[in-house]
Amino acid sequence: GAGVSQSPSNKVTEKGKDVELRCDPISGHTALYWYRQRLGQGLEFLIYFQGNSAPDKSGLPSDRFSAERTGESVSTLTIQRTQQEDSAVYLCASSLVPHEQYFGPGTRLTVT
């Protein structure tokens, strides 16, 4: 079956612009997670959805970051007024059981 998909795969944007990253989870997966991975670094948790609610958004680095999920399906991560330190790969994962997360290929964001 189809896995987790993310779009765009690559995004280059100018500092100060807003970007929107999309995640389509595996159909039926109730939980959805967003992570950030900087070059050579580990995964940094951003936010977690159970259904359309976000019980844990503790990892969002600033109020420039927001995320929503609709229809217990697609999720968008929005970064406003992008900064160079936002450059990273943004990974989305979905799961039926919390520990078995299936990751998408990621969106590589470069802020120039």
Next chain:
Amino acid sequence: RKEVEQDPGPFNVPEGATVAFNCTYSNSASQSFFWYRQDCRKEPKLLMSVYSSGNEDGRFTAQLNRASQYISLLIRDSKLSDSATYLCVVKGNTGKLIFGQGTTLQVKP
């Protein structure tokens, strides 16, 4: 102190070697532990869960020491295809997974 700590390596080993990675976690109340594998420039994938009694999956053995808050992964008879970054993962209070920085393994011919 990070919630999950790993030696980033890299560990460079010859084919056929046995190699072990360790990981420590800070929250003594943690109940669930896992190892994920991430190939270069790819997404992470679940390798195996870690059970209290220790568990094996082919050439891979995972062990947990709750008293020392320590998790290990042993790989026997290393293959070239084992080259990857191995991520130690602990399930947090809210259900989220907390990933370590990862340990990089390079298996050489």
